Amino acid sequence: MNRRVMIVDDNEYVRASVDIICESAQLELASSASGVECLEQLQGGFRGVILMDIMMPEMDGWDTIREIVDRGLYPGNIIVMLTGMGEPDSKMEGLQEYVSDYMTKPFGPEELLDSIEYYLTLLNAPADHD
Amino acid sequence: MKFPNARDKISLPLLISALTVAVVMMVGNHLMLDQIHEEAVRQANRQQENSMMAFWELMNRRGRNFHIDNGRMILGDYYVLNGANELTDKIFCITGSRATIFMGDTRVATNVLKEDGTRALGTKLAGAAYDAIFKEGVRYRGEADILGAPYFTAYDPIRDLNGKVVGALFVGVKQSEYLARYDRINVKIGIINGALAAVFVLCAVILGLNRKRAENEIKRQLNFQQQLMDTIPSPIFSKDAQGRYNLCNKAFQGYVGLSREQLMGHSVYDLWEPELAQKYHDMDQEIMESPGIQVYESQVGHADGSVRDVIFHKAAVRDDSGAAQGLVGVILDITERKAVEQESRRLEAQKHHSRMIESLMMQLNHDLNTPLTPLFALIPMIRAKVSDPGVERMLEICQQCVNQIQGLAGKAFDLVRISSSRPRLIPVSLCAAAESALGEISSSLAERGVICCNAISPDLQVLGSADQLTLLFKNLLSNAVRYAAQKGKVIISAELKGAEVEVSVQDDGIGLDHEQLTQVFDEFYKADTARHDLNTQGLGLAICRRIVANHEGRLWAASPGAGYGTTMFFTLKQVGHESPAIVEDEPLQENYLESYQI
Numbered sequence: 001m002n003r004r005v006m007i008v009d010d011n012e013y014v015r016a017s018v019d020i021i022c023e024s025a026q027l028e029l030a031s032s033a034s035g036v037e038c039l040e041q042l043q044g045g046f047r048g049v050i051l052m053d054i055m056m057p058e059m060d061g062w063d064t065i066r067e068i069v070d071r072g073l074y075p076g077n078i079i080v081m082l083t084g085m086g087e088p089d090s091k092m093e094g095l096q097e098y099v100s101d102y103m104t105k106p107f108g109p110e111e112l113l114d115s116i117e118y119y120l121t122l123l124n125a126p127a128d129h130d
Numbered sequence: 131m132k133f134p135n136a137r138d139k140i141s142l143p144l145l146i147s148a149l150t151v152a153v154v155m156m157v158g159n160h161l162m163l164d165q166i167h168e169e170a171v172r173q174a175n176r177q178q179e180n181s182m183m184a185f186w187e188l189m190n191r192r193g194r195n196f197h198i199d200n201g202r203m204i205l206g207d208y209y210v211l212n213g214a215n216e217l218t219d220k221i222f223c224i225t226g227s228r229a230t231i232f233m234g235d236t237r238v239a240t241n242v243l244k245e246d247g248t249r250a251l252g253t254k255l256a257g258a259a260y261d262a263i264f265k266e267g268v269r270y271r272g273e274a275d276i277l278g279a280p281y282f283t284a285y286d287p288i289r290d291l292n293g294k295v296v297g298a299l300f301v302g303v304k305q306s307e308y309l310a311r312y313d314r315i316n317v318k319i320g321i322i323n324g325a326l327a328a329v330f331v332l333c334a335v336i337l338g339l340n341r342k343r344a345e346n347e348i349k350r351q352l353n354f355q356q357q358l359m360d361t362i363p364s365p366i367f368s369k370d371a372q373g374r375y376n377l378c379n380k381a382f383q384g385y386v387g388l389s390r391e392q393l394m395g396h397s398v399y400d401l402w403e404p405e406l407a408q409k410y411h412d413m414d415q416e417i418m419e420s421p422g423i424q425v426y427e428s429q430v431g432h433a434d435g436s437v438r439d440v441i442f443h444k445a446a447v448r449d450d451s452g453a454a455q456g457l458v459g460v461i462l463d464i465t466e467r468k469a470v471e472q473e474s475r476r477l478e479a480q481k482h483h484s485r486m487i488e489s490l491m492m493q494l495n496h497d498l499n500t501p502l503t504p505l506f507a508l509i510p511m512i513r514a515k516v517s518d519p520g521v522e523r524m525l526e527i528c529q530q531c532v533n534q535i536q537g538l539a540g541k542a543f544d545l546v547r548i549s550s551s552r553p554r555l556i557p558v559s560l561c562a563a564a565e566s567a568l569g570e571i572s573s574s575l576a577e578r579g580v581i582c583c584n585a586i587s588p589d590l591q592v593l594g595s596a597d598q599l600t601l602l603f604k605n606l607l608s609n610a611v612r613y614a615a616q617k618g619k620v621i622i623s624a625e626l627k628g629a630e631v632e633v634s635v636q637d638d639g640i641g642l643d644h645e646q647l648t649q650v651f652d653e654f655y656k657a658d659t660a661r662h663d664l665n666t667q668g669l670g671l672a673i674c675r676r677i678v679a680n681h682e683g684r685l686w687a688a689s690p691g692a693g694y695g696t697t698m699f700f701t702l703k704q705v706g707h708e709s710p711a712i713v714e715d716e717p718l719q720e721n722y723l724e725s726y727q728i
Contacts, residue, residue: 105500
């Protein structure tokens with residue numbers, strides 16, 4: 001049973017909060033402070049639900065997704081974008097199909113956990129395994 | 131061109147010249163004819179002299195002495211001269227002159243004829259010839275009347291042996307016969323003269339007409355040029371080599387507010403302020419000295435007293451040797467263009483400012499949301515872990531404050547976003563926009579137990595931006611739900627009114643009084659004057675107002691009074707009633723829709 005979650009966000013308090021919430025729900029959390037770290041974790045074999053912040057310095061959320069797809073690291077993962085209202089979406093062209101959901105910041109613990117549990121269920125469902 | 135009319139206008143000097151030439155010619159001819167006449171008379175007299183000599187020669191062959199015997203004049207011994215017409219006729223044959231032999235003063239042999247055509251025998255000599263021969267005993271030469279006709283004549287006395295004048299010999303030609311040839315020449319020359327004079331006058335007339343035609347053509351061309359210049363809306367002028375105005379069009383007169391008479395012949399120093407005049411003069415001098423067209427920006431005092439920004443286009447007018455004879459100039463008023471450019475720069479700056487604010491707000495929104503995320507995530511978890519009611523109350527306050535900050539950030543961002551540019555208006559379903567908004571506020575509806583009824587027809591389409599209309603409904607519905615009665619009712623409906631769709635959101639809540647109705651659309655206004663409601667930001671209706679303005683509609687509130695509910699109305703354009711040229715991303719002007727109808 002896959003219970004792995006990755007938070008990709010440059011703000012350490014956001015990462016820490018998500019960590020606390022996940023810990024309370026017995027989820028296994030991987031924390032990445034940048035797109036580069038996220039790619040490293042994926043290269044290292046991570047598969048699970050990825051919570052991806054959009055606005056990050058240097059390599060933003062969309063750039064990271066492009067890299068994930070280009071490097072063939074997408075299969076076995078579900079990506080949920082963490083957005084603020086009105087954040088730029090001009091770069092999302094052609095990448096929407098890799099994004100399963102959007103969660104607007106700020107979000108409460110229940111909202112976050114509901115979402116994670118839902119997508120973990122999808123990941124673990126036999127129909128989605130191949 | 132009508133001939134008689136034109137003839138009146140033929141140049142008088144030209145005609146006088148032609149007539150003078152004709153008169154001079156005629157006088158010349160007359161003098162020449164006089165000479166010819168004189169010569170003819172001289173020749174006639176000479177001829178008489180010769181004829182007389184021939185006559186004497188003829189006589190002398192028949193004898194030398196004359197005497198009168200028995201009433202007859204005898205030459206020599208026996209030759210009777212009375213009736214000796216053969217002698218006179220011979221003289222006529224030889225010389226062409228008439229001849230007569232007088233016995234005493236009586237014609238005894240002659241071929242001078244009387245009026246009836248018979249020989250004038252027996253007639254008497256009279257006049258000056260008679261006096262010369264018989265009174266003075268000398269010969270006579272000259273003109274004389276013979277039987278009433280003028281003759282060139284020669285008379286010689288005939289003397290007897292004693293030297294007494296006993297008769298006379300006469301030769302002569304009728305002046306009319308002798309001068310006939312001269313008269314013919316005279317007539318011919320007269321005709322030629324007349325013809326030449328006529329030709330001169332004709333030439334003068336033709337020349338005059340041509341000159342008149344050329345003058346008319348020049349006049350027509352000048353007229354055309356002036357008309358052309360007057361039709362051109364830009365002021366045009368020209369100056370002579372001394373810098374005096376010598377031509378201008380109506381636009382120029384109107385521009386500087388001076389008449390043609392006030393301008394013509396005056397220099398810039400006569401007409402403009404010394405400072406401007408000096409500037410114009412310097413530039414004029416420069417163009418006079420250099421080839422090509424001079425284009426420069428300057429200023430001109432306008433008729434209305436203002437100083438206008440203009441562009442001068444000037445060029446020197448040169449003669450064949452290249453010396454400047456003056457200059458021509460055109461003025462292009464760029465005052466308005468400059469104002470437009472300035473306005474355009476201002477709008478560009480405003481647009482840039484709007485984009486900057488939008489960008490700043492976006493960044494601020496993100497930067498606010500990021501630290502709010504841990505608070506949002508962690509406060510509920512802490513609250514779940516505490517049992518002390520005091521601590522729980524404190525955490526609840528924190529939670530509310532965080533909610534408020536989050537709401538404020540979101541609404542402020544909405545306001546900037548919808549204010550910075552006008553959306554592209556396309557046909558959208560009004561009902562779907564309302565449904566979408568209801569979906570977003572479903573939790574609030576449920577929380578307050580309010581029932582919302584969407585009575586908009588699913589088929590109704592309006593011109594709008596789906597996102598903004600959803601946001602509009604969301605804000606109106608949030609207010610309605612907030613102020614509706616507990617377990618109250620909110621009704622959304624739409625009605626076609628001409629080219630517009632009038633939409634209403636009606637609640638049965640606290641209502642608004644007259645003063646509140648005029649203030650509800652202000653930014654940061656709250657119906658709750660004490661601003662106790664921490665869950666609102668006071669930006670909702672301000673956002674609504676901007677969205678409706680973006681849709682070129684009207685927004686107003688109506689309420690029967692405090693406690694009787696409120697109805698918010700707004701209008702949108704129906705599909706098929708597009709206003710022309712809706713530009714995307716056009717910066718919005720303030721005062722777009724400031725009137726609050728009640």
